[in-house]
Ligand SMILES: Nc1ncnc2c1ncn2[C@@H]1O[C@H](COP(=O)(O)OP(=O)(O)O)[C@@H](O)[C@H]1O
């Protein structure tokens with residue numbers, strides 16, 4: 001009797017040990033799988049990026065090389081080559097913009113927005129541009145709340161979704177853009193990663209196209225993931241929309257049935273400010289020239305050269321420094337400097353520390369920061385205070401001119 005109990009206990013103990021061992025092995029293999037999937041996605045991203053970027057660099061480099069050869073041959077006919085090189089850089093800037101959007105680091109200017117109006121203007125644009133075989137409907141909710149969102153980027157997102165819908169309906173179909181007030185409850189928030197319960201302005205874009213299976217849905221927001229033929233899809237549409245919505249504090253959801261169609265839902269944060277919706281037709285300060293002395297502080301020599309050249313062209317007296325420490329010395333020597341144009345992220349003293357010290361010594365100095373990061377990312381890392389003047393790279397000469405005048409005003 002005793003020995004029977006002991007045997008049973010022993011049996012239970014080995015059984016437990018085996019279950020534990022098996023569970024551990026399963027967990028391990030699951031982790032390995034997740035890691036392999038992550039590495040695969042990273043590889044795809046890096047490969048896609050390198051490929052696209054190389055193409056653009058080839059365009060820029062090739063054209064510039066030909067410019068220098070023609071100049072060596074005293075051939076002045078270089079306008080077309082320069083314009084091609086410029087187009088290459090614009091495409092590269094567009095690519096980094098879309099990737100920054102996915103990384104939730106694009107510069108955004110959210111404001112209280114009437115989303116019905118945005119949807120209406122996008123619908124109008126689509127009616128003019130999409131095939132006639134696609135019928136377009138815009139269903140706008142009455143009493144719609146205002147959303148706190150960057151309206152221009154929202155338009156951009158809706159156009160991206162509409163183009164995906166068009167591609168999914170090669171033989172025509174129906175595209176519906178619909179707005180509604182929506183509430184995501186605690187239960188929903190708990191079931192979805194990264195979602196806050198609360199009030200949202202919902203925009204849904206629905207098509208009657210091919211739809212997506214669960215495997216495609218799972219990958220659709222990865223940058224460079226595309227099921228379209230080479231040259232047809234960049235795989236950057238949904239990743240950009242997703243990043244934009246997340247950066248804006250919203251929520252993104254896809255519902256699809258293969259063979260029946262797709263609905264993409266954008267939940268935009270509700271604007272709680274009582275302030276009136278800003279009219280987009282405000283006056284824009286126009287580019288202007290000036291003659292004050294500007295000190296350009298930038299550790300990247302190429303970027304510094306572009307800034308100084310542009311400022312000289314605009315009529316400013318220009319000084320330059322490659323670091324914060326050097327800049328402080330320049331300021332001591334040249335008391336005529338009125339404007340400090342400085343990079344934010346620099347080795348050694350950063351732009352903010354430089355500005356603080358410079359303004360302490362020269363209180364009349366005006367400061368303009370420039371950066372490749374978004375406002376939000378910088379404030380998040382408490383690199384800058386809100387309310388400072390910031391120029392986001394890459395910028396045009398006109399943007400630079402306008403900002404400088406705004407700083408002086
Ligand atoms: N409305 C849709 N209907 C069917 N499939 C879609 C839809 N939207 C996106 N997809 C799928 O998701 C993929 C990624 O979309 P996207 O990021 O916009 O890149 P691209 O359009 O350049 O392929 C598409 O290639 C397609 O397979």
Ligand SMILES: [Mg+2]
Nearest residue numbers: 160164237238
């Ligand atoms: Mg697309």
